[in-house]
Amino acid sequence: MNFTILQPPRILFGRGQAAQAAGIARSFGARGIVVHGANPARAAALIEALGPGILSLACAAEPTLPMLEQATVTARAHHPHWVLAIGGGAALDLGKALAALIPAPGGPLDHLEVVGKALSLQAEPLPFIAIPTTAGTGAEVTKNAVIGLPDHGRKVSLRDDRMIARVAIIDPALTDGCPWPVTLASGLDAVTQVIEPYVSHKATPYTDAIALPAIAPGLRALMQLHRGEDPKARDALAWTSLCGGLALANAGLGAVHGLAGVIGGTTGAAHGAICGALLGPVLAMNRARSTGEARSRIDHVCTLLAEVLGCTASNAPKALATWAHAAGLPRLSALGVREENHAAIAAAAETASSTRGNPVVLEREALCEVLVRAG
16 A cells, blocks of 8 residues: 655644734745735735735636736746735635746746646745635645636646645634635535545545545535534534545545536636536436445445435435535536537546546546536
8 A cells, every 4th residue: 555645734723723824924034925815805914914025916716827827927026935825715726826836937838737738846836825714625735726728618737746835724713704605615615525535546544534534524514504604513614625625635536526627617607616516416426337445435425425414325416416406506507507518528527637536437428417417
């Protein structure tokens, strides 16, 4: 048995931990960049605590190649010592990419997968500090930044082991009061990201240990938050998100994310909402097509979900989808996915890096059927 564990050297988890962010960032140097979401008020107190020498950059949407290229030019002119990102997965991805590219001699296309040269970084990234304000993507502990390519109609990754954050600060209090549609979409992404690494054929004892115990508590916390605001449920969902990020960084994902990357690139729809719509249908398809160890793992997941949903294990994928849509999750058709595009989406998803982790090979026809069920 051989495997590698890749994770930030320092992870801070718990309510109040964000108060340490300014001091940690300053320990890396006097000049820094703070990447935040569309609302600068969420980062105002932190920027004030950091004092002079700070350049703030807004990330109002999931980052695209043109956004990244412009931000890289602006960031390089500031000559920062470090990059800190505070926000959802989009802000974390942009900050992570900037930390990698600011010292690089070239541009993003030298390093992007699929459409670029996919070269390893030639220079050590700047220290990166990640502070999520949603519980979903786990981007604070992953080694890649997802970048949209509008001209190509897909999303790809800038990926390097050295892109792992120096410090990840997960303070669940920052997610308190998050609007329900965001909580639902990002929470389903978090649940997906502890399920896919566990059933992945690349799973390890390490990823099993952190992913499996987080599946039921994550879904239970999300269902509790649908009933009303609950700090303990926020804490549990933040923990699930962190576990998912650590698991996917070390065991990969599966067909949910393989399809979601293509759909997000063609529609611009929110990543978490896409994953939430796909999770039940993909889980059902994987269960129907798998045998042996893969089937055993999928059945285990279905049993855990069934205990939370109050159904049989065989009905868990459908029950999960039914609950999610009843709770307000849009179907794929409402997210801009047209039936006439199913074949092209499935064809592109077949070669996606995430799909390679799926527990069973799903041919194009099976992926199209998933899209129909999620539509």
